[in-house]
Structures are given as C-alpha cells and as structure tokens.
Amino acid sequence: MKFPTVEWFEALETQAENNSDTFRRLGFCDALVGVKVVAENGQKRDRSFLLTFDGYSCKSVQEVDNIEQAADFVMEASYGTWQEMIENITANGGPDLTHTLNYLVMPGVPMKVTSQDQLKDDVFSRFISTFQEFFDGAQHVETEFSA
Numbered sequence: 469m470k471f472p473t474v475e476w477f478e479a480l481e482t483q484a485e486n487n488s489d490t491f492r493r494l495g496f497c498d499a500l501v502g503v504k505v506v507a508e509n510g511q512k513r514d515r516s517f518l519l520t521f522d523g524y525s526c527k528s529v530q531e532v533d534n535i536e537q538a539a540d541f542v543m544e545a546s547y548g549t550w551q552e553m554i555e556n557i558t559a560n561g562g563p564d565l566t567h568t569l570n571y572l573v574m575p576g577v578p579m580k581v582t583s584q585d586q587l588k589d590d591v592f593s594r595f596i597s598t599f600q601e602f603f604d605g606a607q608h609v610e611t612e613f614s615a
Contacts, residue, residue: 470612472505472515477529483605484525490601497521497598499591502539506546540591541583549578551613554606562604569600
C-alpha cells in the first residue's frame with residue numbers, strides 16, 4: 469500500500485475496525501483530523517487528508533486541497549518524518565518514545581499541529597490516544613514509500 473494515499477489511510481481505518489475494543493476503551497472521539505504530508509526530495513506536491521472520527525472509529529478518509537479550512541486541526545510534517553514514524557511503528561510493533569505523536573509535536577521536533585482556534589486545538593490533546601492508536605495500525609499495513 470503506497471503512502472500517502474487515501475487507500476493507505478483506509479487500510480488504517482480497517483485496522484481500527486478490527487481493533488474496535490481498544491477504540492471503545494479509549495472512548496468516544498468526534499474530530500475532523502487533518503494530516504498534511506509536506507513534499508520533499510523531488511515529490512511534486514504536498515498531500516493533505518481529512519480523517520473523520522465519529523464515535524469509536526474513523527468513518528471516512530478523503531484527500532483535500534484546503535485542509536486548514538476543513539479540519540479541526542492539522543498534523544503537518546515532511547514526508548520523511550511521516551515515513552520515519554511509520555517505519556518505527558512497524559519495526560517495533562508500536563512507536564518508541566521518540567516516535568509518538570505526543571513527542572513529535574513538542575517544540576523543536578519535526579511535526580506541528582495547527583488549528584484555526586484554541587477550542588479546536590484542544591481536540592488534538594483530548595483525543596491524542598485515539599489518534600496514536602489509529603497510526604499504530606500501520607504495523608499491520610505493508611507500506612511502500614516512494615516519491
């Protein structure tokens with residue numbers, strides 16, 4: 469499955485459905501999550517995806533152009549940062565301490581989270597465990613990285 473594509477995120481969505489007990493334990497999540505993959509190393513353009521979390525799972529994935537207007541918040545990082553995080557999750561059966569979303573968004577590290585207002589910014593913090601569990605599903609998805 470090639471990263472970043474709608475199909476790759478839909479594969480994570482399927483993994484989340486297969487792991488529904490964990491998501492129920494984490495609790496209800498209502499969020500429009502933006503994921504922005506910043507182009508590098510000859511890639512043609514940035515890619516942005518809107519993940520709709522509703523209830524105990526991710527309900528839909530779509531690629532969008534104006535992610536900042538569509539999402540509650542946007543997790544933005546270079547292609548290489550996303551690749552490193554996903555490869556780390558796959559290699560370790562989950563992220564090590566320096567590849568969690570919580571760590572990667574700290575000041576001075578390679579991922580940033582932005583939103584249009586403080587209330588929407590809080591959505592990321594409130595549901596971070598759900599989003600981490602969602603990305604941890606990458607360990608079960610054979611991922612291809614290429615420009």
